[in-house]
Amino acid sequence: MKNVRFYLIFVVFAALILTGCTSPAPTSAPIATEAPAATAAPAATPESAPAAEGVTLRWRTRPDNQEEANVYQSISDNLNLDGVTLVYEPGGSETASYQDVLKTELASGTAPDVFWIPGTDVADFATRGLLYDLRSLADATAGYADSDFYPGPMFHLTFDPATSSAGPALWGLPRDVSTFALYLNLDLIAEAGADDPRELEANGEWTWEKFLEVAAAVNALGSDVRGYGGSAWWGPYGVWMNAAGGNFFNADRTACGLDTPEALAGLTFAQNLYTSGVAVPYGEDPEPPFRAGNVAMFQNGRWATPGIRTVEFDWDVVGLPTGPAGNPGNWLFWGAYVVNANTAHPEQAWQLVQALTTAQTQGQVAALGANIPSRVSQEALNAFLTFTPPANNQAFLDGLANSPTAEGPLWAGSWPEFVSVMDAAVSSLLSGQSSIDDFANTVCDEANKAF
């Protein structure tokens, strides 16, 4: 019997060795999903691009959920790039540290040919030589124009750190865009007898003062009910600064701007929201209480829509209230498809980046409701308005139209270092642990070290 056992082990081991030597399958089987409305048109190719023969491109993006991953898989399966086999790799979610895995793979030389990164990472990646500059390929591509996309993201995606100007480089194309809106619990607002924010906005009366009135009225309903909730990161508190005329940086983004009177005015307003108890305490996740029906106005981006669609109360969205500077101070969030600097097939990778950002492809993803197409196209925006609920999708488009500040990388410094100092200082301020004067006196001394 010992011999039989030996043979058994030998056979399994031989199978492992020999079958293991088989080349891995290029693509996984297509995941059954609803057929896309339209198959993406083949991307325009650079005039000088050689015909691809047996080229396999790996690409990756960060889906928010399995449904979105299925759509990307379907897009990958249906894209028809001449001679190119596409392998889609769904990246992990935010908690699975998508960026950490990507950076590790870039360091070890095993990163995909094309991948998505958040807008704030573009400078760090580009200045370290991790991204392929697509400008020459784009210039040789008939029909391509930077102006087809929103100018905010394109400023950073075409920024050349060597000349400190926008235009000479092209680091990628934006996958999608998003802005903030306030998700409303209409039942709670009605119960409090407060004005409907959507009507106030329609009448041009949706200001900080009115926002406070609505929030305070709802807050009075009970000790476990809050008027407002915003998550604890730079986006939500940044809008208050922007709307007061402030900014994280100075005008040319080469120094800290957190201690300007305008920025401080915005932060003072935000601090009052938290210390007066109108808002869900800073640092607490506001989504569970909002979903539980305990928060009237929940500030979040378009990406929160699929999750909110399952709540049981009457809800809609409204734009952010107008601040002292005369605008709501919204952000234009974006992320981009970029090409690995070490790709063996830059021309094909550029084709893929274009194909992934066509109006049709973006429409398939936007139909899930989690984001807005990044192309400046009335057709795309009209289609977006039909992706309901919420009924008031226009609020997101107004956010785009109303001079939003583009989420931006820091070309003259380190964004991660800057945001680490800023987040800690603002967190201390908004949770009432430090005063606005302490904040003003110290924050830029520390934050300027990031430049």
Place this chain on the structure above:
Amino acid sequence: MTPRDTFRFSLQLLLLWHGILAAAAAIGAYLAATQAFDLPNWAHTLLAILLGLSMAASAGAAWWLWRRDRRGRNLSLILNYLLFVALLLLWFQSFNFYLGINSLANTFGRGVPFLLLLLIGYVVGAQADRFEQKPARARFFTRAGKYIALIGALFFLYAVGILAGLQSFLARFSSLQALALTLLLALLALMLWLAWRPGVAQALSARNSDEEMLYGLLFLSPNLLGFLLFFAGPLLLSLYTSFTDWDAFGTRNWIGLANYGEIFGLTFANLQSPTQLAREVIDITRFDELARLNLFGKHILVGAEDKLFWTALRNTLLFVLLAVPLSVVPALLLANTLNAKIRGMSLFRAIYFVPTIAAVVGVALIWRWLYNSTVGWINYIIAAIIGWINGLAGAELLSDPAIGWLSDTRVALLAVVIIASWQWLGFNTVLFLAGLQGIPKSLYEAATVDGAGSLAKFLRVTVPLLAPTTFFVLTTTTIQAMQLFDQVFVLTTPPGGPGTSTTTIVLYLYQSGFREFRQGYASAIAWVLFLLIFGLTLVQFQRQRAGADA
């Protein structure tokens, strides 16, 4: 050829082999030292060192073999074995074995039904043992079992894709590199076989101790090589990296102790008044305000080059001070209770162990919901209890604190302490239970005879005799607490918040390395943490030894 001639020929072959190997290694080391390959600097250095060592070892083996010294055989076997393992790994890489495992994972399921045939073959073959008195029948079962297993194996291999694998395997031999690698591997196997033969050992007057050493090293080698490759190697690499400014992508520039200088860089300045601004007394382009001290009426400002490191250190030590006692003392008491011989006690032991085996991320996410200050169960229960007390009293005796578990900088670390202690309690309890089982019952009986009560027996018998277990539990829990990361990373938003109230050293290390692209600096922090843990463990060891001696 007589056997003696055969062994002489084997020795001559080995001698020739090591001569060639030494020369090849010398050339390789020279090329690596002159950076002739397309490799990073550090890889050139490492390769030059390894090839240099191989050259020396091979030359040494050749010299001793020529002198007919048994040490030549030992060295030859060790060197050839290491080279064989290294080349085998390269061979796997060259034949796409590692990537191919993914393919096998996809097709393995198709072959599983045929593995049942293998199992049946085994069972049939095993029946032969029942017929020891009837050899013919025993032979029949043995053969039948073998054939069934063989058929099962063939079907299994076919189903998982052996033909495609074989085709791919053979196709790779068309590559010169793969062919050369295979030949080299075969040559190394031949040399190993030649040197291993008992005749060669006899010819070189090998002793029993040599054989024992070689067998010992052979059996140790999987663990030893794994340790060197996956632990000691990265450890040394991180030590080297800590003296560089490496960002994970570019070159590692040697900057000496600069990273350590930045970590420990402190400055002190006298303040004219308690509210004087830091920028007026320290160089704010280099230092951040860390703390203000009042020493006998004299106000001193402490500035740090890396304020966050000191904050993380403070948080980590505070966490250790709170979490270690909270997960050790209750565990001791709980183990004492669970040590009783009562029906159903095993169930309780299992229940207390559940948090230990639960996934940290899942547990932390559930606790995040429980901790929510607005809709979380913990605050809900606290509010209900307060309401009940006030109701009983008929007055507002107590007010609802509405604790901001994860939003109040004063409470957030405590929230993490509670989760960690809860998670570690079960494991520590099991360790204490194991320790309690080892205490002789006779000691408790003697104590009872002497009139000792339960408390006296616990304090005078249990606690002293559990000292080795307590030491182990304290040491491992302290190390675990010093390395706190997962719970904070999942529980707090942003990780380490609110503010920096839950930023721990490992979290800060991770943020420096992966978020701020400062791998060199992160490595330096890792080494500081290592020294800190090493120091604490050393103190515990000495205290334990002193206690044992007393």
